[in-house]
Amino acid sequence: MSAVEYLRVSDLHAFYGESHILHGMDLVVNKGECVSLLGRNGAGRTTTMRAIMGLTGRRTGSIMINGNQTINMAPHKIAQLGVGYCPEERGIYSSLSCEENLLMPPRVGSGGMSLDEIYAMFPNLYERRNSQGTRMSGGEQQMLAMARILRTGAKLLLLDEISEGLAPVIVQRLAEIIRALKEKGFTILLVEQNFRFAAPLADRMYVVEHGQVAMEIAQHELDSKREYLHEFLGV
Amino acid sequence: MIELFGVPLPALMGQLMLGLVNGSFYAMMSLGLAVIFGMLNIINFAHGALYMAGAFLAWMGMTYWEISYWWALILVPLALCVVGVIIERAFLQWLYKLDHLYGLLLTFGLALIIEGLFRDQYGVSGQPYPIPEELSGALNLGFMFLPKYRAWVIVASLLVCFATWFTIEKTRLGSYLRAATENPKLTQAFGINVPLMVMLTYGLGVALAGLAGVLAAPALQVNPLMGSNLIIAVFAVVVIGGMGSIFGSIVTGLGLGMIEGITKVFYPEISSTVVFIIMAIVLFIRPAGLFGREK
Ligand SMILES: Nc1ncnc2c1ncn2[C@@H]1O[C@H](COP(=O)(O)OP(=O)(O)OP(=O)(O)O)[C@@H](O)[C@H]1O
Ligand SMILES: [Mg+2]
Numbered sequence: 001m002s003a004v005e006y007l008r009v010s011d012l013h014a015f016y017g018e019s020h021i022l023h024g025m026d027l028v029v030n031k032g033e034c035v036s037l038l039g040r041n042g043a044g045r046t047t048t049m050r051a052i053m054g055l056t057g058r059r060t061g062s063i064m065i066n067g068n069q070t071i072n073m074a075p076h077k078i079a080q081l082g083v084g085y086c087p088e089e090r091g092i093y094s095s096l097s098c099e100e101n102l103l104m105p106p107r108v109g110s111g112g113m114s115l116d117e118i119y120a121m122f123p124n125l126y127e128r129r130n131s132q133g134t135r136m137s138g139g140e141q142q143m144l145a146m147a148r149i150l151r152t153g154a155k156l157l158l159l160d161e162i163s164e165g166l167a168p169v170i171v172q173r174l175a176e177i178i179r180a181l182k183e184k185g186f187t188i189l190l191v192e193q194n195f196r197f198a199a200p201l202a203d204r205m206y207v208v209e210h211g212q213v214a215m216e217i218a219q220h221e222l223d224s225k226r227e228y229l230h231e232f233l234g235v
Numbered sequence: 236m237i238e239l240f241g242v243p244l245p246a247l248m249g250q251l252m253l254g255l256v257n258g259s260f261y262a263m264m265s266l267g268l269a270v271i272f273g274m275l276n277i278i279n280f281a282h283g284a285l286y287m288a289g290a291f292l293a294w295m296g297m298t299y300w301e302i303s304y305w306w307a308l309i310l311v312p313l314a315l316c317v318v319g320v321i322i323e324r325a326f327l328q329w330l331y332k333l334d335h336l337y338g339l340l341l342t343f344g345l346a347l348i349i350e351g352l353f354r355d356q357y358g359v360s361g362q363p364y365p366i367p368e369e370l371s372g373a374l375n376l377g378f379m380f381l382p383k384y385r386a387w388v389i390v391a392s393l394l395v396c397f398a399t400w401f402t403i404e405k406t407r408l409g410s411y412l413r414a415a416t417e418n419p420k421l422t423q424a425f426g427i428n429v430p431l432m433v434m435l436t437y438g439l440g441v442a443l444a445g446l447a448g449v450l451a452a453p454a455l456q457v458n459p460l461m462g463s464n465l466i467i468a469v470f471a472v473v474v475i476g477g478m479g480s481i482f483g484s485i486v487t488g489l490g491l492g493m494i495e496g497i498t499k500v501f502y503p504e505i506s507s508t509v510v511f512i513i514m515a516i517v518l519f520i521r522p523a524g525l526f527g528r529e530k
Contacts, residue, residue, distance in 0.1 A: 054424075075424045076428045080426045095413045095417050096410055096413060096414060103407070
């Protein structure tokens with residue numbers, strides 16, 4: 001099976017005002033792959049995702065999504081190419097109920113999951129569907145932030161620190177969900193602090209440092225690179 | 236004759252109705268301000284001048300081009316929506332990242348310019364606008380005569396306010412609007428054209444002021460100063476209701492109009508200041524306003 005590139009970031013520089021945060025990021029995610037970005041705090045992983053969505057300040061370089069150059073596109077145009085973004089801060093709307101949060105993102109592609117399928121995958125959300133968005137627990141909010149981009153038909157999911165601050169059972173449940181999403185053919189870019197969570201899920205990993213990729217590691221190289229990872233990430 | 240607290244009932248009801256008419260204008264105007272503030276983060280000081288422009292456009296339409304009241308009700312808000320879109324594209328879009336103060340100063344300047352243009356052309360004396368035939372005369376309610384036009388203003392503005400509230404709180408478009416008000420960047424990252432929504436929100440807010448202006452034309456005299464007379468009270472309404480609350484601005488607008496009307500009967504000396512007295516009290520007890528959320 002030959003790999004089809006779905007996302008290619010080349011020589012990406014991104015700025016917040018005057019601060020130069022990304023210094024030439026290069027990464028590729030193939031169709032159906034789950035790729036993880038690892039790195040220390042402040043390495044620039046969130047900024048990479050925000051730059052892909054067009055949410056940082058000035059950007060230069062190239063970002064190809066499904067064959068489209070997006071470096072000069074507005075965020076809503078980028079999303080409409082079939083990208084779903086689950087931000088680090090979760091971004092649940094407090095002025096919308098749980099179900100309104102779920103239904104808010106418009107369609108950006110064909111073949112999204114139905115509301116029934118989503119409620120089957122996230123039974124808690126069904127129970128809480130009438131609650132105000134920000135009155136839900138951290139775990140529920142995280143489920144909601146993921147669930148709402150599955151309905152839209154997005155094919156590429158950008159998931160930022162979804163396991164952060166959650167109880168082990170919930171993290172385990174999230175891992176099952178990511179596996180299920182891979183089965184369904186989603187292409188996933190996963191930013192993680194939690195190496196134990198990301199390692200078994202990711203087909204490949206990039207270690208990010210100072211706004212650049214410091215190393216690429218394939219799943220089968222994990223054992224041989226353990227020393228390096230230990231030194232780099234403290235895992 | 237029936238009396239209530241020593242006041243004849245028809246007189247009391249008459250003032251109450253007049254208060255409700257004023258309250259209808261307060262409600263429509265503060266509703267527009269609230270929606271604009273939520274989306275654009277701008278306190279639209281030009282709102283009163285645009286309301287005046289709406290009344291004048293209706294008058295000019297009738298005087299120069301024989302456009303009837305009913306057509307004015309449709310055409311004037313459309314024209315003002317276009318004006319609003321032009322203002323947003325030309326000026327406001329550059330101010331969103333700055334402090335509220337810049338938007339306030341800019342729209343204040345716009346208000347002075349718009350008002351100045353009409354004063355220059357028409358002076359400060361009022362232009363009469365006839366009540367449309369279908370709405371002239373009064374209804375006999377038994378305990379009072381209710382001028383039909385007043386009843387129409389109240390009904391029309393309640394309908395407009397309800398439709399606006401329903402659209403924002405209960406529809407899909409409204410959920411985009413609320414989402415974009417709360418977190419514009421993320422909402423755009425979900426694929427919604429937020430800059431377009433912001434532009435149209437301003438256009439619609441301004442159209443609402445224009446519609447209020449057309450409704451006001453036959454009830455009051457069309458006068459270049461009518462906007463600045465109204466807007467001061469409307470800002471007090473907004474402060475009392477809480478900036479940015481849709482429901483709050485409607486209820487507060489109607490309520491304060493009625494309170495003003497009742498004050499005219501029982502203590503006319505303070506009827507023109509009662510709104511500001513209430514504002515001071517509310518600010519003292521609930522700084523965020525009756526319906527506002529504390530930040
Ligand atoms: N809005 C901003 N303005 C200026 N600098 C920022 C902004 N957001 C982030 N930065 C800086 O950019 C750098 C990279 O931040 P980023 O959030 O991308 O890191 P990260 O890899 O996601 O780490 P973590 O999420 O673990 O903190 C940091 O030095 C941070 O201080
Ligand atoms: Mg981060």
